Amino acid sequence: MDIEAGDRYGNKRIHQRIGGSNPSSISERSNNKVCHHWRAGRCNRHPCPFLHAEPSIDSLPKRHQPAVEHHSLVWKNPGTNPGPPSKWGKARAPQKAPDKICKYFISGNCNYGERCRFLHSWFVGDSFSLLTPLQGHQKVITGIALPAGSDKLYSGSKDESVRVWDCQTGQCVGVINLGGEIGCMISEGPWIFVGIPNAVKAWNTQTATDLSLSGPTGQVYALVVGNEMLFAGIQDGHILAWKFSAVGNCFEPAASLSGHRLGVVSLVVGAMRLYSGSMDNTIRVWDLVTLQCIQTLTDHTSVVMSVLCWDQFLLSCSLDRTIKVWVATETGSLEVTYTHNEEQGLLALGGMHDAQAKPVLLCSCNDNVVRLYDLPSFTERGKIFSKDEVRAMQVGPGGLFFTGDGTGEVKVWKWSANETQSVN
Structure with missing residues (x-):
């Protein structure tokens, strides 16, 4: 025209x-x-x-013409049989716009108040809520424990103390000074185990039994119980094992597992296997009966910060900014079936079921954010913001879960319904 x-x-x-x-x-x-x-x-x-x-x-x-790239969200390791289709990473929702939290709100001095264009909230998500913060520790939280049959919550910190919190009032009702930085803390039944330099402290909350397990050389970074033994990941790369003796009411040394070249920072037990993540960038798989290493996984390129068993899968996260999902082949060896990428290094993994019994993965990243994902799709469910990195996460009863950050603050969270189950 x-x-x-x-x-x-x-x-x-x-x-x-x-x-x-x-x-x-x-x-x-x-x-x-x-x-x-x-x-x-x-x-x-x-x-x-x-x-x-x-x-x-x-x-x-x-x-x-531009080349058309075909990307798959799920893949197998090169040279392996593809096997049945995997559901990991499929049916993901579109990525949400990033929620930017106000840094002045975090520090407690934003002058804009409700007029601020950035987020004034400790979390984003409609399925859970913040119940209360627990303040008192002076340094990073390294462990949170809820022993069976107790109405107390225990938190351990690098400030060399364990604090005891009343679950009804949220008040600190006791402080235990251990004289060394706490590297980790777990509970098993009525027992609480605390890793400190060159020792593991153990006490029974029902009988008041107080024990000190010697043997470690350096800081104890990780603890787990499996096959009636207590395992400790040590700074020198060894994994020490103790077996409880009911006769002597004590823990007797059972084994020393060697193979890692650097410190063991994460341990988990599943399907009669012990999995250990290390600063040497590897995961070792140990037979719980023979206590022999049966496989070494080398797919991560930085420190393996956390390992988690979910169903028949092993999940691992690393400072290399990836979460890897491992599955056993017909030969029994583990291979990567899916890799999830983050923009930040990952520090810790936790898992539980939400109110609808859907499995949810909690991923702590070193940008001070905990991201929540549905499994196996990795669809984002929400975010939790902290003043500093979250190094400790713990699942509780009745839909409760806990996070502990680098400032020494423990936060108590709750799903919108009562019944949840932890991912074992």
């Missing part, structure tokens, strides 16, 4: 072509080149030897 337009400099005929040009004329419109004067809105040539429309991809010569 031709449009005549006049201006103060006299009549000037401007030819504006609406739609595409006929590519069969004028030497195929100069090989599908687009008129740059038309793009600028001032072409006055008629007919114009160039296109007055953007060419479609299909009209371009094949050598100029």
